[in-house]
């Protein structure tokens with residue numbers, strides 16, 4: 001049994017980790033932390049977990065966490081960079097759902113996250129946890145930086161085009177929409193029902209902190225510079241990311257050729273589902289699952305390629321991807337604990 005700890009288990013990605021790990025045959029959840037709700041039973045806060053998780057939240061404690069084989073940080077940015085090194089020195093494998101170790105360029109991280117990085121020595125050690133790109137490195141990693149939700153949807157959508165040099169990499173446009181749970185469980189005016197329902201808005205137009213993360217991954221895929229316009233939007237749904245990705249082909253392409261390219265690229269990826277030609281994926285079909293559904297379109301009239309990519313921000317965009325990484329790190333079946341079908345309605 002793999003002994004797991006979750007720091008920040010009262011948040012949305014924390015409770016999603018609990019939901020997934022509670023039914024994972026190879027994992028025993030040992031420690032779940034909350035500073036605010038120390039002493040409260042998990043099932044009191046989350047009645048859906050009654051009978052599945054018989055633990056109480058405890059304040060983060062180094063010794064209890066160090067007794068785990070793996071610790072998930074489901075905490076805001078800047079928490080893991082302050083304490084992960086101590087756990088790692090005691091042999092713990094760390095899976096960080098925040099952005100602390102996602103960017104390889106420390107100066108760029110400090111520019112976007114507006115603080116000095118407190119564990120710069122761990123940046124190079126961290127493996128970016130996108131299994132469809134870095135599976136071999138994930139196997140050996142002691143520290144995983146789980147990709148952000150938008151970065152997961154956008155990178156999976158663009159990878160086949162960029163890896164094959166089929167598009168003008170300097171003029172990529174990613175128009176992405178997120179459900180409100182992407183903002184976390186903490187109280188915030190923008191997440192109130194009256195503020196977020198029956199309306200939709202773009203945000204971070206001048207620059208969102210996922211822009212450097214996505215660009216870093218796309219540069220690696222393209223083998224050179226990329227120019228990306230990334231515009232996130234808040235939409236009145238609880239879960240889900242829908243990304244519409246535009247790219248201009250550099251040569252002649254056809255819908256059939258693109259379809260074959262995507263099917264080939266993701267043929268052995270159990271969590272990326274390339275849909276039939278002409279499909280228009282919807283977030284409801286991946287809700288609660290670790291799946292990314294993709295559809296690639298070629299629009300002859302404008303000579304543009306459009307890729308549609310949907311994920312559940314809390315699963316493939318966070319906790320499910322974290323569990324997928326854990327499965328790879330510990331040599332388990334990659335789908336262990338992740339076999340489920342979306343809740344359609």
Ligand SMILES: NC(=O)C1=CN([C@@H]2O[C@H](COP(=O)(O)OP(=O)(O)OC[C@H]3O[C@@H](n4cnc5c(N)ncnc54)[C@H](OP(=O)(O)O)[C@@H]3O)[C@@H](O)[C@H]2O)C=CC1
Pocket residue numbers: 007008009010011012013014033034035036037060073074075076077079097098099147148149181182183184185186313314317318
């Ligand atoms: N929501 C989403 O869709 C996604 C989120 N992420 C990332 O995952 C991380 C968690 O997000 P989310 O679950 O939404 O956040 P929430 O705000 O819902 O939860 C944050 C959790 O962290 C705990 N926490 C806060 N500060 C500290 C601290 N200093 N030390 C220890 N624990 C702390 C909180 O509990 P307490 O204060 O009681 O200790 C709480 O349990 C973030 O980095 C986020 O960016 C990534 C992808 C998608």
Ligand SMILES: CC(=O)N[C@@H](CCC(=O)OP(=O)(O)O)C(=O)O
Pocket residue numbers: 097098099147148149150178179180181182183184232234317
């Ligand atoms: C709707 C919403 O607010 N979304 C969050 C993204 C959440 C996420 O996945 O990203 P990180 O892990 O990088 O925080 C945002 O735009 O900041």
